[in-house]
Amino acid sequence: MIEDRYVELFDVVKAYPNPFGEAIKVVDGFNLLVKRGELVSVIGHSGCGKSTVLNMIAGLIPITSGGVVVAGNEVSGPGPDRAVVFQAPCLLPWMTCYGNVMLGVKQVYPEATKAERAQMVEYALGAVGLKDSMHRYPREMSGGMQQRVGIARAIALRPKMLLLDEPFGRLDSLTRMDLQDVILNILNVEKITTMMITHDPDEAVFMSDRICMMTNGPGAKVGEVMEIDFEHPRDRAEIMETAEFYEYRRRLLQFLDDCEKEKKARKKAKIV
Ligand SMILES: Nc1ncnc2c1ncn2[C@@H]1O[C@H](COP(=O)(O)OP(=O)(O)OP(=O)(O)O)[C@@H](O)[C@H]1O
Numbered sequence: 001m002i003e004d005r006y007v008e009l010f011d012v013v014k015a016y017p018n019p020f021g022e023a024i025k026v027v028d029g030f031n032l033l034v035k036r037g038e039l040v041s042v043i044g045h046s047g048c049g050k051s052t053v054l055n056m057i058a059g060l061i062p063i064t065s066g067g068v069v070v071a072g073n074e075v076s077g078p079g080p081d082r083a084v085v086f087q088a089p090c091l092l093p094w095m096t097c098y099g100n101v102m103l104g105v106k107q108v109y110p111e112a113t114k115a116e117r118a119q120m121v122e123y124a125l126g127a128v129g130l131k132d133s134m135h136r137y138p139r140e141m142s143g144g145m146q147q148r149v150g151i152a153r154a155i156a157l158r159p160k161m162l163l164l165d166e167p168f169g170r171l172d173s174l175t176r177m178d179l180q181d182v183i184l185n186i187l188n189v190e191k192i193t194t195m196m197i198t199h200d201p202d203e204a205v206f207m208s209d210r211i212c213m214m215t216n217g218p219g220a221k222v223g224e225v226m227e228i229d230f231e232h233p234r235d236r237a238e239i240m241e242t243a244e245f246y247e248y249r250r251r252l253l254q255f256l257d258d259c260e261k262e263k264k265a266r267k268k269a270k271i272v
Pocket residue numbers: 016017026044045046047048049050051052053217
């Protein structure tokens with residue numbers, strides 16, 4: 001069923017040349033199916049290849065072998081059906097929030113009327129809580145507000161898939177929680193299929209429908225996939241009082257700890 005295989009990564013391999021010109025497979029045989037409307041987090045140790053996987057789905061880097069299919073179309077380059085939010089939003093400083101969001105909308109919907117485009121931009125800025133600040137410039141906004149603009153810019157394009165690469169990585173923990181709620185509220189309404197990279201186990205458990213745990217690189221692949229069985233909409237305080245939350249968290253930390261041990265053992269074996 002297409003709904004259950006909305007995003008398909010099959011036998012995905014990404015190799016980069018090392019300084020000696022040899023091809024090193026950073027990711028090797030990555031297989032994952034994402035259901036329509038699902039939020040899947042990807043977690044794994046630094047450098048294992050999380051961004052590499054996300055960038056291949058975004059079409060920002062070529063796939064060495066295997067394939068990625070999003071909503072029935074094989075990915076061969078970037079496209080507005082997949083919107084990416086990075087750690088830093090990189091807004092154009094000479095444009096207001098409104099102007100920054102409008103830029104993409106104009107490009108993707110050139111046939112829309114002026115009023116329709118304005119509605120798309122205003123809806124997206126409203127969804128991230130910036131209705132009253134849409135005419136401010138980036139320099140007049142906090143890091144959290146700027147990241148809200150980055151999220152608005154992505155959802156204004158009405159993508160089939162949202163790709164979040166550590167979107168809260170640079171924010172303090174309170175702002176981080178606010179923005180986690182912003183994303184979840186948007187997804188509750190829009191049901192956009194989402195992949196999010198995170199380093200934060202609590203964030204992964206609170207937000208995800210499933211968590212994909214990646215093994216160490218080189219040759220990284222999917223290690224385990226854990227289903228998170230909390231209903232939507234989610235209430236942070238309620239969820240954090242459940243025993244299940246701590247059990248999910250424990251399993252996640254156990255996996256990361258096992259990867260760390262494996263990494264150390266690999267290093268030691270090389271030295272001896
Ligand atoms: N253009 C490139 N050329 C060569 N090697 C690269 C290139 N881009 C990434 N790599 C290597 O690929 C591996 C995976 O990188 P990637 O950024 O995907 O990891 P990550 O899991 O997202 O890391 P982090 O959690 O630290 O952001 C790393 O060893 C990195 O050095």
